[in-house]
Amino acid sequence: MNRFKARPGIDVNNHCYSWGEVAKQSEAVAKALEGRDGEYVSLFGYRSIEAYTGIFGIILAGKAYTPLNPRFPAERNRKMLAASRARQMVLTPECIDGFRSVAGSAENLLVICHGGKSLFDGLDTEFPNHQFLFTDPVQDEAIVLKPLSVDPDSLKPVYLLFTSGSTGEPKGVSVNGKNLKFYLNYTLNRYGISEFDRMSQMFDLTFDLSVHDIFLAATSGACLCVVPERSLMGPAKFIREKELTLWFSVPAVVMFMSKMRMLKPDAFPSLRYSLFCGEALPARSAELWQKAASNSVIENLYGPTEATIAFTNYRWDSETSPDQSVNGVVPIGTAFEGLETAVLKTDGSWAETGEQGELLLSGDQVTDGYFHNPELTGEKFIRLDGQKRWYRSGDLVEEDSNGCICYLGRMDDQIQVRGHRVELQEIDQALREASGTELAISIPVPGEGGNIDSIAGYVQLTESDGLKQSILETCKKSLADYMVPSDLRFIDSFPLNSNGKIDRNELINRYQKNR
Amino acid sequence: MDQNISKRIITLLENRLQLLGIESTDVAHDVSLFDQGIVDSISFMELIVSIEDEFEVELDFSDMEPPEFDSIESLSKIISDER
Numbered sequence: 243m244n245r246f247k248a249r250p251g252i253d254v255n256n257h258c259y260s261w262g263e264v265a266k267q268s269e270a271v272a273k274a275l276e277g278r279d280g281e282y283v284s285l286f287g288y289r290s291i292e293a294y295t296g297i298f299g300i301i302l303a304g305k306a307y308t309p310l311n312p313r314f315p316a317e318r319n320r321k322m323l324a325a326s327r328a329r330q331m332v333l334t335p336e337c338i339d340g341f342r343s344v345a346g347s348a349e350n351l352l353v354i355c356h357g358g359k360s361l362f363d364g365l366d367t368e369f370p371n372h373q374f375l376f377t378d379p380v381q382d383e384a385i386v387l388k389p390l391s392v393d394p395d396s397l398k399p400v401y402l403l404f405t406s407g408s409t410g411e412p413k414g415v416s417v418n419g420k421n422l423k424f425y426l427n428y429t430l431n432r433y434g435i436s437e438f439d440r441m442s443q444m445f446d447l448t449f450d451l452s453v454h455d456i457f458l459a460a461t462s463g464a465c466l467c468v469v470p471e472r473s474l475m476g477p478a479k480f481i482r483e484k485e486l487t488l489w490f491s492v493p494a495v496v497m498f499m500s501k502m503r504m505l506k507p508d509a510f511p512s513l514r515y516s517l518f519c520g521e522a523l524p525a526r527s528a529e530l531w532q533k534a535a536s537n538s539v540i541e542n543l544y545g546p547t548e549a550t551i552a553f554t555n556y557r558w559d560s561e562t563s564p565d566q567s568v569n570g571v572v573p574i575g576t577a578f579e580g581l582e583t584a585v586l587k588t589d590g591s592w593a594e595t596g597e598q599g600e601l602l603l604s605g606d607q608v609t610d611g612y613f614h615n616p617e618l619t620g621e622k623f624i625r626l627d628g629q630k631r632w633y634r635s636g637d638l639v640e641e642d643s644n645g646c647i648c649y650l651g652r653m654d655d656q657i658q659v660r661g662h663r664v665e666l667q668e669i670d671q672a673l674r675e676a677s678g679t680e681l682a683i684s685i686p687v688p689g690e691g692g693n694i695d696s697i698a699g700y701v702q703l704t705e706s707d708g709l710k711q712s713i714l715e716t717c718k719k720s721l722a723d724y725m726v727p728s729d730l731r732f733i734d735s736f737p738l739n740s741n742g743k744i745d746r747n748e749l750i751n752r753y754q755k756n757r
Numbered sequence: 758m759d760q761n762i763s764k765r766i767i768t769l770l771e772n773r774l775q776l777l778g779i780e781s782t783d784v785a786h787d788v789s790l791f792d793q794g795i796v797d798s799i800s801f802m803e804l805i806v807s808i809e810d811e812f813e814v815e816l817d818f819s820d821m822e823p824p825e826f827d828s829i830e831s832l833s834k835i836i837s838d839e840r
Contacts, residue, residue, distance in 0.1 A: 268768050472791070472823040475798045479822045494798075502818040509819065660798070697801055711778035723797065729776070 246463035249437050253484060254291050254468040256600070258550035264295055267356075268320055270377040271299020271332055274354045278303075281400055284323055284331035285309045285447065286341055289468050292334035292357045293447065294456060295693060299356075299377075299568070300705070301330060306399035306416070312336070316343035317720045320405045322346055324410055330354060335361040337344065371530040377755035389406055403450050405547050406656075406665045406725070414613025415450075421550040424606040426461055426576045429454065432555075433488065433515050439461030441488040441510075444469050444477070449661070450547045451519055454490060463555040464488070478504035478629055485512040489535070492520040492661030494514060496527035512537075518544035519552050520661030521693050528558045534642045544574035544649065547663075548622070548633050550607040551579060552658060554647060566595070568648040574639070575646055581605035583647065584632070585639060593640070600653055601639045602632040609633075612728040655687045655746070659694050659724045666746070669717075669725055677701045681736060683752050685725060698753055762833040769807045773800055773802070787828040808832065814839040815821075 251261035259267075275283060283300045298578050300307040308326040310319045322332075323344055333341050335357040345351075346369075356377045366374045377682035396419030404412035429435070441464050445452035458468035467484045469477050475498050480491070489510075496518075496549040499505050513535040518527075523542045532540055545553035556575025566573055577583045582604045589590045590723025593599035608631065611619030622634050638650045653668070655666040666684050673682035681702035691696030701713065717726050731753070739745040767774075773779055773795060790796045796804060800832050809816060814836060820828055823830055 293836045472789070472827070475801065476818055476822070478819050498798060498802060502768060503816065506819055689799070708778065710776070714776070715778075728797075728799070 244611060245586065246437050249463055250465040250725075251459075252294055252466045252504045253440075253557060254289065254294070255468075255470070259291055261460075263293075264298065265402040266380045267291065267295035267377075268298035269380045271296055271354065271356055272302035273380075274375055274377050275300065275305060275330060275332075277498055278352065280305070280329045281399055282306050282308050282326050282328045283327040283547050284326060286312070286331055287334035287360070287447070288312050288336050289471060290357070292335075292539065294466070294468075296332040296334060296448070297355050297456065298460065304398070306401055307332075308402040310337075310340065311446055311448040311532065311722075312340035312342070314448070314722050315512055315719055316340075318594035318612065318722060319344045320347055320413070325404065325412060325414055326402055329612075329736040332356050333362075338362065338365070341365075342368075345372060345441050348372070381457070388599070391460055391545070391592075392663075399608075401450075403448060403547055405663050409551060413615065413618065415547045415609055416613050417450075417453075417547075417550050419607055421607050421609055423669065425454075425550050425552070425578075425579070426457055429458060430462055435462040435464055435488065437558075439464035439467065439487045439514075440467055440485055442469060442477075442481070442486050442490055444474060444491045449520075450474055450551050451490065451492075451661075454551050461536040476502050476504055478502075478509060478592060481513070482508050486510075487512055487514045489513050491517040491518065493518045493520065493523040493527050494660045495571075496531050497524075497689075499534075500527075500530050505530050507533050508536045509534040510538070513594075516540045517543055519545070523572050523660040524693065525564050525572050527564065528572055529560065532560055540576060542572045545607075545639075546603075546633070546635055547637075548609055548612075549603045550609060553577060553603050554583065554606060556646065566642070566644075566646065566652070568642075571649060573648045574643070577605070578607075579585055581607060582630075585641060585647075586626075586634075595641050595645075598638060598640045598650060601635045601637045601647065602626075604630050606633045657694050659686075660695065662722070662724050664697070664725055665696075666740055669699070669721065669727065671718045672720050672725075673699050673701060673713070673727070675720075676705060676713045681744075683736070683744050683746060683749065685746055685753060687753065689726075696728040697725065698729040698731065700731050700733050700736070700749055702733055763829050763835050766804075766808065766810060766829055766832055766836075769804060769811060770795065773804075784829065786833075789824055789827040790829070791823070791827055808836065812836050812840065 245538050247262035249261055250258050251264040252259045282639045283305045285296050287296050292410045297307050330352045332354045351372045353372050399416045400422050402416045404414050423615050441459050443455040443466050456487045469480055473480050516535050516538045516752050528540055540558035543552035550643050553573045554577050556573045585599040586602055587593045587599040598612050608642050636653045639647050641647055657664050669684035684697050684699050686694040687696045687698050737748040
């Protein structure tokens with residue numbers, strides 16, 4: 243950060259902070275954490291300067307951050323906090339209400355209040371089981387700013403994130419210095435990112451794609467432009483006003499912006515690169531975006547949290563790519579140089595070109611496994627061919643004759659809703675609890691372009707006044723907003739498949755016929 | 758005129774309000790529909806599509822940012838300007 247002291251660092255909430263300013267605020271957090279026990283520090287912040295300097299401060303103190311999200315239901319945040327075993331938390335002013343909703347049940351924490359001191363008034367008397375500390379702004383202009391380095395050889399964790407688990411318990415994935423450094427080096431080099439770039443920051447901190455935005459900006463000196471919550475759906479004006487040069491979002495944003503007529507020809511001339519990740523990229527979306535971002539190279543990225551942000555890429559070409567797309571979906575391409583992919587058939591043999599199978603990933607970006615969950619780690623991280631360690635992605639793919647990987651769908655009941663990974667069983671479980679019947683199931687509802695738009699629920703109950711609402715209200719208490727069914731149907735008896743289980747596919751068919 | 762447009766927008770939201778158990782009379786006209794928890798991004802898109810059908814207009818949001826278009830009041834204004 244030192245090199246870029248005077249350069250614009252983070253543009254957030256209508257204020258642009260220089261990297262020097264960012265470093266000073268980060269240093270204040272690092273100082274408060276110095277010498278404390280434990281590897282992981284919880285971070286409760288949302289789209290504010292304090293949230294980002296909180297992350298950098300935690301890293302500067304030699305610790306890893308594990309974020310909570312004020313947009314998640316309290317129960318989910320409570321579970322993540324407990325599972326992370328963090329003993330300290332960096333709390334920012336915009337998340338004080340969120341903190342109140344998790345603090346009661348949390349084991350005693352050292353809470354580092356980062357931001358205007360008076361905003362935290364009264365928390366200490368409200369929660370006597372926790373200790374509170376305030377960051378002191380570093381005043382000394384001559385302070386030597388420590389570079390924010392991610393040690394490439396370090397097996398020490400940098401961040402811990404949680405993904406949806408089938409039992410309703412979030413699964414932790416911890417990413418270390420070696421994993422992240424590989425990603426950063428490759429990406430910095432591929433896109434030639436410099437201090438003159440202006441990068442979008444669309445993703446919530448609990449989504450690992452935000453790590454791309456934040457850490458690439460901090461290591462290259464580019465300006466991180468944080469999209470305000472209200473503009474997330476239609477950020478056209480934001481892209482133009484901030485003159486963004488690098489774009490990174492889920493593909494769903496393209497369809498939204500198109501419907502709102504925000505994708506005029508040459509609407510975003512400043513963009514050099516547009517990256518999409520998190521769910522299948524429809525060829526139609528790539529075409530629409532290319533017309534609006536006419537100077538931009540478009541790339542489709544693919545990768546699970548377990549293998550650090552993204553693992554493969556595919557460069558869109560308006561001439562050839564439409565024909566190369568399968569079912570209207572842009573290929574996910576090939577592994578980053580230095581990483582490896584393979585396709586495993588269900589019979590345990592390697593797939594030939596054109597044969598379908600599960601995508602396996604190997605290389606420096608593959609993480610150590612699930613946090614404190616050796617059983618699941620053993621299941622998903624396997625050794626084949628002697629020593630090589632592979633992560634089983636659970637994604638169904640095939641390789642075309644150019645060696646390019648095409649995404650076909652999931653091997654299991656895991657789906658992507660607007661870029662978020664969702665296990666349908668987790669929603670089934672919430673529906674069962676909310677409805678008081680075991681006979682409850684969720685189904686994905688496909689939208690335009692084949693991606694999943696939303697979730698619908700089915701329960702075997704007689705409909706009564708207000709029941710629908712009360713079941714959905716209860717679901718809201720334990721599920722993140724993108725997981726809550728947007729529709730609930732009552733059914734007399736469920737269709738069963740040959741195994742005597744509820745036939746999810748039959749329900750999907752019925753739902754499609756009766757939307 | 759504007760009153761009438763607002764009423765028709767709320768009619769278009771009826772299914773959504775029913776699902777959420779919100780009375781149409783409880784919808785604030787000058788507060789973001791997102792902030793009131795009435796729409797999310799998907800249902801907002803659906804609302805835009807049904808507004809375009811209902812009022813036979815084409816809405817162009819390319820130079821706008823919320824809150825310029827996310828409340829009943831701001832949508833009514835955009836629709837009446839378009840017509």
